[in-house]
Amino acid sequence: MKCLFLYNPKSGKGKIGKRIGYIRKRLGKKYDTVEIVPTASAEDLTERVRAGAEIYDAIIFSGGDGTFNNVLQGVGEKDVQLGYLPAGTANDVAHSLGIPRSLRGALGVILKGHSDRVDCMRVNNERYVMYVAAAGTLTHVTYETPQKKKRALGWFAYFFQGIKKNLKLEVFPMAGTCGEKTFSADGVLIFIMNGRSIAGFPINKQASMQDGTLEIAIIRQAKRPNFLQRIGAYFSLATLMVFGVRVKKKDIEFLRGERVCISTKEHIVWDFDGEEGTRGDISVEVLPRRVKMFVPAGKKL
Numbered sequence: 001m002k003c004l005f006l007y008n009p010k011s012g013k014g015k016i017g018k019r020i021g022y023i024r025k026r027l028g029k030k031y032d033t034v035e036i037v038p039t040a041s042a043e044d045l046t047e048r049v050r051a052g053a054e055i056y057d058a059i060i061f062s063g064g065d066g067t068f069n070n071v072l073q074g075v076g077e078k079d080v081q082l083g084y085l086p087a088g089t090a091n092d093v094a095h096s097l098g099i100p101r102s103l104r105g106a107l108g109v110i111l112k113g114h115s116d117r118v119d120c121m122r123v124n125n126e127r128y129v130m131y132v133a134a135a136g137t138l139t140h141v142t143y144e145t146p147q148k149k150k151r152a153l154g155w156f157a158y159f160f161q162g163i164k165k166n167l168k169l170e171v172f173p174m175a176g177t178c179g180e181k182t183f184s185a186d187g188v189l190i191f192i193m194n195g196r197s198i199a200g201f202p203i204n205k206q207a208s209m210q211d212g213t214l215e216i217a218i219i220r221q222a223k224r225p226n227f228l229q230r231i232g233a234y235f236s237l238a239t240l241m242v243f244g245v246r247v248k249k250k251d252i253e254f255l256r257g258e259r260v261c262i263s264t265k266e267h268i269v270w271d272f273d274g275e276e277g278t279r280g281d282i283s284v285e286v287l288p289r290r291v292k293m294f295v296p297a298g299k300k301l
Helices: 017-025 040-054 063-073 091-098 103-112 147-151 155-165 227-246
Strands: 001-008 032-038 060-065 081-086 115-123 127-129 134-138 170-178 181-193 213-218 250-255 259-264 269-270 275-279 280-292
Touching: 001 017, 001 040, 017 032, 017 103, 017 127, 040 060, 060 063, 063 081, 063 091, 063 127, 063 275, 081 103, 081 213, 103 250, 103 259, 103 280, 127 275, 170 213, 181 227, 213 227, 213 259, 227 250, 250 259
Parallel strands: 001 032, 001 060, 060 081, 081 280
Antiparallel strands: 115 127, 115 280, 134 181, 134 269, 170 181, 170 259, 181 213, 213 250, 259 280, 269 275
16 A cells, blocks of 8 residues: 655644654555655645545645645545645644644544545535635635744734734625525625634534535624624624634524525635635535545544
């Protein structure tokens, strides 16, 4: 058996690059051939995954949530075994799947060999997304925050970037369908979720990545909000982040379904797994059990 190990040298303060010998030794206990390749860019990673899916028994990779998203683009419709060593800032995919943050623990999951299938999402019938598609306030901080600050401050870099760039919450219109339900709202934030964790917060902690269902959260806002309404939006955002989708608040709407279609303004940017995505209207569908992964045995997925 042979595996390909790909890693992002810039993720996780560059620690993975210093542990290559250890990683090779441990993976060598399971695989006869272990090829290790540092990736030069997101495009390079995706292309190496695309090619490797035809050759290797497993593709193991390390990086953050953005790295995971790039791997998904390379996997596409191929059925290849994946192993994940989280080494980013938030590591929301790892939190959602119960994969340990420590290198030793994550490698242990792979070496124990328990494999299962989990859901992912597909946007506009072309782009794959693992755990969240989001638009509105704060959603862009993950890719606008300088890498240098991420290495120095970790998750707090996102917090400071968010405060710096998002003191004014932009209100934007959205209308669409989720299953048989239609909705229309002006709002400041929308999450379309497959995972449990977003930006390190267990917003959707009761969800499953194996139920074939998406969860959608919308923070509504008046089209031209006054001062108190703006303060209310900040409070709703904090409430959602801390207490999650179970909270009951009149300006937070929750929906569930296998597919959601949303129309909005052309300039509205969608964030996919912490990376900048498309703009304007989108259609998101769940792909049940599409991704084959090494995961901890006995964990709820």
